[in-house]
Amino acid sequence: MTDNINKETTNDSGAKDAQSTIETNTFPTMPTIASDRPWLNAYERYNIDATIDMPDDSTSLLEVFERNFSRYGQKPAYICMGASISFKQLDLYSRQIASYLQSLGLVKGDKVGAMMPNILQYPIVMLGIIRAGMVLVNVNPLYTSRELSHQLHDSGAKALFIVENFAKTYEEAEDKGQVKHVIVCKLGDMLGTVKGTVVNLVARHVKKMIPSYSLPESTSFKHALNAVSASEYKRPDMNLSDVALLQYTGGTTGVAKGAMLSHGNLIANMLQISALMDSAFEDDIEATDVLLTALPLYHVFSFMVCGMYSMYQGCAGLLIPNPRDLDGLIKEMGKYKPAFIPAVNTLFNGLVHKDSFADLDFSNLKASIGGGMSVLPSVAKEWHKITGLPIVEGYGLSETSPVVAFNPMTIAEFTGKIGIPASSTDVILIDDDENEVALGDRGEICVKGPQVMIGYQNRPEETAESFTVNGYLKTGDIGIMDEKGFIKIVDRKKDMILVSGFNVYPNEIEEAMSEHPGVVECGAIGIPNDDRGEEPKIFVVKKGNVTEQELLDFGKKQLTGYKRPRHVQFVDELPKSNVGKILRKELRKMEGLE
Template identity: 85%
Template sequence: MTDHTNNNTSQSSDQKPAHKHNDKDIAEVNEFPTMPEVPSDRPWLSAYERYGIKADIDMPAEDTSLLDVFERNFRRYGNKPAYICMGSSISYKQLDLYSRQIASYLQSIGLQQGDRVGVMMPNILQYPIVALGIIRAGMILVNVNPLYTSRELSHQLCDSGAKALFVVENFAKTYQKAEDKGAVKHVIVCKLGDMLGLLKGTAVNLVARHVKKIIPAYRLPESVSFKHALGEISASHYQRPSLNLSDVALLQYTGGTTGVAKGAMLSHGNLVANMLQINALMESAFDDDVHADDVILTALPLYHVFSFMVCGMYGMYQGYAGLLIPNPRDLDGLIKEMGKYKPAFIPAVNTLFNGLVNKDGFADLDFSNLKASIGGGMSVLPSVAKKWHEITGLPIVEGYGLSETSPVVAFNPMTIAEFTGKIGIPASSTDVVLIDNDENEVALGERGEICVKGPQVMIGYQNRPKETAESFTASGYLKTGDIGIMNEKGFIKIVDRKKDMILVSGFNVYPNEIEEAMSEHPAVKECGAIGVPSEERGEEPKIFVVKKGEVSEQELLDFGKEQLTGYKRPRHVEFVDELPKSNVGKILRKELRKMEGLE
């Protein structure tokens, strides 16, 4: 499918919505050299000109940080709603106060600048308060999936070296059962209703505990409540740390481009760069700083890097109100919230787009406020994109990224007339090359591994210098493991994946983690895992099992539920007499895919 000119009747280049924003507030002093210098022969440069996208971003001075961005937001947007959840909201002014109070609390309990602090919660009002509080204290945010099992949580706590953990009480039992809690000395337990006001908050907490019964019994005697942490120390005690663009702000755990889950170290500079790169795209489509009532749907979990950046960081940069959806699987509830708040921006993955277009009531919504639907995390199916366009009147604009790149690497112009089936062109100040197995750049139109260089690319993996080195080419490009083709206009299409990683609803899942967990079952001699196609999730894990005792398929599926979080657990089991292996005993997943008819 070819790319399309900006002739969308709803958002043509001649009639763009009034939404243009100027990023000079961040970049007005000591202009930082653009990284990297993109070679002039890159074909996407003509697409920048065609669609009005700036080729380069202007980074701020080295001695600035995300703190400068946050403080700018608080001054500029003041009493505007920053986040909305379950009918309650907090303003940017309140977010400023509450996050400083959390920062003060963390500083008061003896944590130091650079310490890691975990956040294990869904999309509720406490998340942005805590996340910003951690970063404002000069500490490093560690995003933790609240649906992790105790086994998975232990790995992340130990690997990250987190010294404190904020956890919603629904999942406190997971922490309680974790065998190894690493360096964690402080646990702060949040209730769903903590920020919803006395009456509503009390009601929500009572319903969660006694009606829905989603709060299991647990005892964390050494923990404190979120309300204690929020009210213990005055914001006036906050000590603003000295930070720069090179300091790490976020540990984002990922399957990575090789090996097991590891923490991608993202600096203040990486995250600021990606905000400015997204802004270069957005300001090419929307004129002027007129978006007082714009709402960005935040249904994707903020612990996922796509949502963290697009809905969280960039949403705050633009002064949007983030509509937090704690449980996006409740499509009826989600549609009700969309009908009430009429979001202007809907970032989602294929799974969510697909669920919505096939759900009664979605097509009856008023989409007059909708400015963009943004796809990421996994490939959007053309059939889903077509149905979305028919219902909403606007195409899905797809992008591409990784945890290691903060995450945005490439995007389609916002003014495309219809879904392209491509991941778009490289972001501003980003160089993308496609290489063969010898790291030679392939010709346009030929298949090659997508490799990235730019200011949004991570510092490296936490505690893993070897894996970090292996993830880059000799010339310093991050190897994504995805195989793509670039056309003569610079648009890229992903056609294959070099690595064994399974992509489930936008989440990276590594076969070796599944194999390790499932091999702990006493009746499993060995197993191999691959991804198989799924209309709902893109891919689903399937395991091929050699038994050493009696066990049923259902028993193994149930065991997987105990060992692995939802998106990682096997959905299919096949028993085999032996697994295909190399001459050194390595399981040949390529042969398993052949057995499944996938190669």
């Protein structure tokens, strides 16, 4: 499909490139893949292109978006709460937001945050930021003020779009970094005058969803949308090497770090997903196809599959602001009959246990795509039984835009494996000395491909440590590759806890919980949970009479929902190494997990 991404005449805004200080080759590179890689035969068997053809280096996501706006015109791009916007409207609204950002004096390369759930404003803002030549910073709207402070400071964001439900969090953030401009959105802003007014009144006065806040220097989303004409938009000169997205992740260890993903990285991953989808649906994706967007778009899996690829393909994204409301979600699915359902195990599991889900009409369903966390075989079996189709699982990381590997879309049964490497991607499994292991042996999964990040924002040393000496990204996951090139994850090298597809890092929990005056020190691990995969547990050496409930309540104030401890165990001392490092492996042994 790359022949449709053509370079158009651009108008240089003359803005200073804030990314010019990145001293690295930021163009996506195509790895040399040895002819004996076992998955190459699988490409032939499943009719998947072995390579992607990247567009010219002077191309950017701007060409991709503009092609879509022209090609899909009046087609609905996104649907939410009964309202929709077409690709033509998305073009206009995003240019208006881009013009507004440029009018504030922000320049190419400046960081702009988006802190909102899946509502119509998100794709408008996301596209507006990137079309302005700026860098999108995805922010989890459920962050606490403490977590938000870290991300604003680290990213250097100069502006922030935020839904008013979470404006109190921003107000209470102690470190607002470089943010000078705050744009507050209301849930109903894009739902029409009557419906939007009703939704906003219900959210504020009936459901009490909006804590009182005071941000006197902020402006409204409606003002930002209409303040500057789209004709004032100055199209920046962008290329594959420019950073498009800062996607925050724990990386291989530690506190949240911003993975710098370039225009080239994101285009490459779109083309890689397209190669997979075309192998099964090249002539079968229709103009009326709906892609369920229940996973939050600030999560990299949803951002790429439900955001970038959906628009690239011309699907209508069905935005679900609150996927925890399973009854409401099922009602929307019944109304719009999605053709594609990307989800994590938690959501698949929740749906199959609702009787009303089994009553839905699945005649439009073409694929169910699992990512973010391992799908349990029992859940996959029940899903197949109800929908008539298997869950097709894939694997990726924030650092890889995110897709690294996938199962072919035409598999007859759930495989329990993460599949084969994406097109133009080389995967090796290595031992602790960075030597490749033999087929069938355990090794750390390492990746090289055009979708692999430039590096971590502000962290050159940690970036270097994340790659092997020959340039492969070390994932921290331990896998086994079979003779056909299919990979199964069998362990995790890093201490990361995986909760409903979100990375949670023990040292962030430990740092936050140690601020409680009744905690001398603590250690965190993940323990199995049928619904969420894992959930955090802390082992605490306490001072005084602090109780388990006090610590659980403290965690709610310090950490967003999926990060907060769900279990507390008091101990006299924590197992440590001879240099004083908490031995989480020993904590797992205490829990009976090792």
